[in-house]
Amino acid sequence: MGMLLYMMEQQRKNMAAGATEKVAPKPIPKAVDEVKPEVEEKQVTRADIMKMNATKVKAFAKEQGIEDADEKSGAELKRILVDKMFEESE
Numbered sequence: 438m439g440m441l442l443y444m445m446e447q448q449r450k451n452m453a454a455g456a457t458e459k460v461a462p463k464p465i466p467k468a469v470d471e472v473k474p475e476v477e478e479k480q481v482t483r484a485d486i487m488k489m490n491a492t493k494v495k496a497f498a499k500e501q502g503i504e505d506a507d508e509k510s511g512a513e514l515k516r517i518l519v520d521k522m523f524e525e526s527e
Contacts, residue, residue, distance in 0.1 A: 486518050494518070 481497075489497060491511035498506035498514045501521065506514060 481522070483519055483523060486515055486522075489515070 486494065486497070489511075494511045494514045495506045495509075498509075498518060501518060503509075503514065503517060503521075509517070
């Protein structure tokens, strides 16, 4: 009981001295979002294609003009995309 009375007395002294009971935390400054320039189109690598899951590779295949992408498996589409995109340039 003595400790509680001591703490209450200290609180009363602090209040009399102008201190508030709770100190408001300082706001954390927000990081300024850097404006990144739009890249026209990221060059997709073979590794990027091989890392794609089936859903992403199907969507990418459709973007590349493969019409029957929904009927093919992810592995088939990866092979087709790699052949189409990289064998032509070599």
